[in-house]
Amino acid sequence: MPFIEPLSDSDLERLALERFVPALHSHGFYYADGFLGELAGGAVLEQVTDMHRAGALQDGRLAGSVPSIHRRSIRGDKTAWVTGGERGCEAVGFLLNLIDKLVSACARGLQSKTIRERSMAMVACYPGNGTGYVKHVDNPNGDGRCITCIYYLNKDWTLADGGILRIFPEGKAYVADIQPLFDRLLLFWSDRRNPHQVQPSYSSRYAITVWYFDSAERAEAKRRHMIAKQQGSSSS
Known part of the structure; x- marks a missing residue:
């Protein structure tokens, strides 16, 4: 669903309620193209590539150690965590503000x-050396993450560049292959409904990801963490 001009608040609400929410209910994911437009999207890309050139991106972390398996065989990206308020991240902050508004509108249609x-x-960034990210679930254990949002930044991307995000929707007889095209915004459920993988990338592949939390699940996850921490302290 392409847009030419920057999205207004009413555009975002309409996109959320008419496109994203129905698709999340029926398929578990949805993407829109032309989310920021050429100018603003280009500014985000410039800031992200500046971060990469400056060495701000480090090897992506794994949730747990896997004996005898090298990290790069699981995920080969380099990452940095930002709020959008940092110097040099103004365009990223603008993007996050629009995504926040979109997801807030989506939440009104996701009554559960x-x-x-x-x-x-x-x-x-996947540096283009054939690395990817093996099939996984973002939130397999109820940590509160509800919706995964990914904004892609790759101009002139082709199938030969690889880097497709393949989603394996739970209970469906198909997979969804999503190219990481410039100015494309993807939303999908973060839990076990959407196992997914990043296929090997053969060109530098940039993306920005944020996770939105379900308040009740997040509070319960924090409660479990505190109990486990207290039990660990009392047993030591």
Whole structure:
């Protein structure tokens, strides 16, 4: 669904309620093209590539160690975490503000979810050396993450560049292959409904990801963490 001009608040609400919410209910994911437009999207890309050139991106972390398996065989990206308020991240901050408005509008149509907070933004680059990210689930254990949002920044991307995000929707007889095209915004459920993988990338592949939290699940996850921490302290 391409847009020519920057999206207004009414555009965002209409996009959320007429496109994203129905698709999340029926398919578990949806993407829109032309989210920021050429000028603003280009400014975000410039800031992200500046971060990369400055060495601000570090090897992506794994949630847990896997004996005898090298990290790069699981995920090969380099990442940095930003709020959007940092110097040199003004365009990223503008993007995050629009995504916040979009997801806030989506939340009004997702009555089973109360979404009031999100993660910091993860700026990521797959450096084009054939690395990807193996099939995984963002939130397999109820940590509160509800919606994954990914904004792609790759101009003139072709199938030969690889880097497709492949989603394996739970209970569906198909997979969804999503190219990481410039100015494309993708939303999908973060839980076990959407296992996904990043296929090997053969050109530098840039994206910005944020996760939005379901308030009730997030509070319960924090409660479990505190109990586990207290039990660990009492047993030591």
